[in-house]
Amino acid sequence: xxxxxxxxHDAARQRFHLEVDGHEAELDYHLQGxxxxxxxxxxxxxIGGRGLAGRLVREAFDHARGRGWRVLxxxxxxxxxxxxxxxxADVLAE
Numbered sequence: 001x002x003x004x005x006x007x008x009h010d011a012a013r014q015r016f017h018l019e020v021d022g023h024e025a026e027l028d029y030h031l032q033g034x035x036x037x038x039x040x041x042x043x044x045x046x047i048g049g050r051g052l053a054g055r056l057v058r059e060a061f062d063h064a065r066g067r068g069w070r071v072l073x074x075x076x077x078x079x080x081x082x083x084x085x086x087x088x089a090d091v092l093a094e
Contacts, residue, residue: 004050007059016056016063020047027056027078035093036064036071038078057081061088070094 007018017026025043029036038060043052057078064071070093073079082088 004052004055007055009059009063016059018052018056020050020052023047025052025056027053027060029060032072034067034069036060036069038071038073038075040075041077053077054081058085061091065091 004020005018007016009016014030015026015028017024019025023044023046025047026041027038028040028042029038031037038057041053041056057073058081060078061071061082065088069091071082071088071091072093073082082092
């Protein structure tokens with residue numbers, strides 16, 4: 001996984017993204033006060049199976065944690081991801 005590009009954060013568009021082999025994987029969010037709401041995580045089939053969605057969700061959680069925010073995983077992938085990563089339970093919005 002070390003050869004994968006860094007995840008970029010576009011705060012103006014409220015998204016995290018990275019490009020692999022000419023395809024873009026993305027995570028879209030919006031803010032509700034101090035809660036980062038993950039709306040969508042998308043990875044094109046052509047670059048699937050590389051853990052990219054998980055990297056994007058982890059980046060969003062780490063970003064929120066670093067600012068003292070909570071995270072509401074509104075997209076189904078992010079909900080499943082956080083259920084498998086209990087170390088982020090303290091960041092979850094209630």
